[in-house]
Amino acid sequence: MTNALDHHAMLAAAIAEARKGLAEGGIPIGAAIFDEQGTLVGSGHNRRVQNGDPSMHGETDAFRNAGRQRSYRKLTMVTTLAPCWYCSGLIRQFGFPRVIVGESRTFQGGIDWLRSFNIEVIDCESEECVTLLTNYIQKNPAIWHEDIGEA
Amino acid sequence: MTNALDHHAMLAAAIAEARKGLAEGGIPIGAAIFDEQGTLVGSGHNRRVQNGDPSMHGETDAFRNAGRQRSYRKLTMVTTLAPCWYCSGLIRQFGFPRVIVGESRTFQGGIDWLRSFNIEVIDCESEECVTLLTNYIQKNPAIWHEDIGEA
Secondary structure (H helix, E strand, C coil): CCCHHHHHHHHHHHHHHHHHHHHCCCCCCEEEEECCCCCEEEEEECCHHHHCCCCCCHHHHHHHHCCCCCCCCCCEEEECCCCCHHHHHHHHHCCCCEEEECCCCCCCCCHHHHHCCCCEEEECCCHHHHHHHHHHHHHCHHHHHHHCCCC | CCCHHHHHHHHHHHHHHHHHHHHCCCCCCEEEEECCCCCEEEEEECCHHHHCCCCCCHHHHHHHHCCCCCCCCCCEEEECCCCCHHHHHHHHHCCCCEEEECCCCCCCCCHHHHHCCCCEEEECCCHHHHHHHHHHHHHCHHHHHHHCCCC
16 A cells, blocks of 8 residues: 555654754654545654653653544554553553554564554654664663653 | 552542533543552543544643653543553553453453553442443443444
């Protein structure tokens, strides 16, 4: 149905959100939700640092910004980083059929678990996403660990 | 370490949040986070209807209101209803060792999954919680289904 060109175009919206977060002094992880026609439904980025809000990961901020939806069964969640268990749970609970991740090298999260429910997970293996986040983590290891609940 | 009296006292804080949500015209599900000494760290309730915010379940609102925490490894999540996959993912990702649920009859969510990671799940089997939510669902089935991502 979709091709690599589409995936990268959608991923660009999530990367733009990640860069916006970085410019605000936050963790550079972004996400975007698209419908079947490739129309943007909502996008967002991690807000731990800038809003002091631990509940807003890229995916949950995009989910909030998409507003109330009757169904997510034809929507695609796009995120610069493989979703953590919190965000993987969101994807499963609300029935997203497809997730496009920028990368899963820095953090793998729940992508194998999502695949076990026949949720399609496409990994773009984006060097841009890896570089963006690993540069941040090198400078801010404590904030990164806090964001994923590690000691 | 704790007894049924403690569990019910903690649950009362989550129920108070659920009732606050109901009074605002929202889905009556509430949550509260306590530390080892039984001190309230944060509490919240579902905000789908009143804030138009699908990302705020009881647990995620309590998590947000608790603010940034270095660790959740000594905290207890208390919720009037068994956590959905989204909220179960939150509990797993951030390493909560214990969850107290008001009831799991109306909705079971991810409690067995949480138990499989040795997260302690205490079910208070509260009739008050069952009645509060089932009365709401009877009057508002579409909103309830939307809140758990069902058709």
